Amino acid sequence: MSQQSHDSIRAVLWRDDHLRLLDQRMLPREEVYVDCRTSDDVAQAIRDLVVRGAPAIGIAAAWGVVLAAQRNPGGLGAALSHLRAARPTAVNLMWALDRMQRAIARGADAGALAVEAQAIQDEDLAANRRMGDLGAALIAPGSGVLTHCNTGSLATAGFGTALGVIRAGVSSGRIAQVFAGETRPWLQGARLTVWELVRDAIPATLIADSAAAHLMDTGRVQWVIVGADRIAANGDTANKIGTYQLAIAARHHGVKFMVVAPSSTVDMATASGKDIEIELRPADELLGYAGQRTVIEGARAWNPVFDVTPAALIDALVTERGVVERPDAARMAALFAG
Numbered sequence: 001m002s003q004q005s006h007d008s009i010r011a012v013l014w015r016d017d018h019l020r021l022l023d024q025r026m027l028p029r030e031e032v033y034v035d036c037r038t039s040d041d042v043a044q045a046i047r048d049l050v051v052r053g054a055p056a057i058g059i060a061a062a063w064g065v066v067l068a069a070q071r072n073p074g075g076l077g078a079a080l081s082h083l084r085a086a087r088p089t090a091v092n093l094m095w096a097l098d099r100m101q102r103a104i105a106r107g108a109d110a111g112a113l114a115v116e117a118q119a120i121q122d123e124d125l126a127a128n129r130r131m132g133d134l135g136a137a138l139i140a141p142g143s144g145v146l147t148h149c150n151t152g153s154l155a156t157a158g159f160g161t162a163l164g165v166i167r168a169g170v171s172s173g174r175i176a177q178v179f180a181g182e183t184r185p186w187l188q189g190a191r192l193t194v195w196e197l198v199r200d201a202i203p204a205t206l207i208a209d210s211a212a213a214h215l216m217d218t219g220r221v222q223w224v225i226v227g228a229d230r231i232a233a234n235g236d237t238a239n240k241i242g243t244y245q246l247a248i249a250a251r252h253h254g255v256k257f258m259v260v261a262p263s264s265t266v267d268m269a270t271a272s273g274k275d276i277e278i279e280l281r282p283a284d285e286l287l288g289y290a291g292q293r294t295v296i297e298g299a300r301a302w303n304p305v306f307d308v309t310p311a312a313l314i315d316a317l318v319t320e321r322g323v324v325e326r327p328d329a330a331r332m333a334a335l336f337a338g
Helices: 039-047 054-071 073-084 091-105 110-136 162-171 188-199 209-217 243-253 329-336
Strands: 012-014 019-022 033-036 143-147 175-181 204-207 223-226 230-232 237-240 256-260 306-309 316-319 322-325
Touching (some): 012 054, 019 039, 033 054, 054 091, 054 110, 091 110, 110 256, 110 316, 143 162, 162 223, 209 243, 243 306, 322 329
Parallel strands (some): 256 316
């Protein structure tokens, strides 16, 4: 089957004078869109997880700059600052806003900024298709894979990063079965990844996060394939909380571990994972779900939403520029320095 048959979803849509976002908080129950008409609307949508996934956050923020330029060109500086503060960990947000700021410095008006934002979105989709081919080529035919969180069309311009590799692998017959962890506390795996897989006719099995090591022990999984929100200069990778323990379990069981992310996620100015700021979100996200409290009153919770997987646990880092096997500082510099 062609890759197009496994690629039908677009979550970030520009509509000339506003940005339309598929509200990922409502999936899979409802397919509801949120219209953002100001840069403040976009910043709020990023904070509230209407849009999520590092590449999609960067794309949405770029369109937020366009909205600011259309409505209040004199307030572009404030709009850029507000958008930057929306989420701290995903480097794609800063990368996209830096690119838009350089365009502003060159004298770009709202029309030229719209061209730049569209280029960011188009380049992301092209990069995802390239990464899909590169990553799938590493996988032996008939393999089973496990993925974590959501790294598909919902988290990108389309096709996906880790899920793009999975889409390409299924299309080429290299991947026979996909397992997805539920991804507490927001259940991105259960609500979003499984929704994408089922929608695009990809064989999918949901597991509890805590079943991952047991699954690996059965021999049904040959690769763990994940995305990234920030990759340090030595290859250490920040991704959704729970990724680190998957990498540890994979190494113990002889399962390969692949990180898939565009080069915009690589932050060569950050030396190692110890320098990555880990976002803490409200404890309420762990103490209940969908507005219903599930934990006794008075209980406390700690809710980091990312962790850092050491480079030593990563077998392959796939970007649109190429594959870095067993990443370390020297191999990262060879591909990304300069």
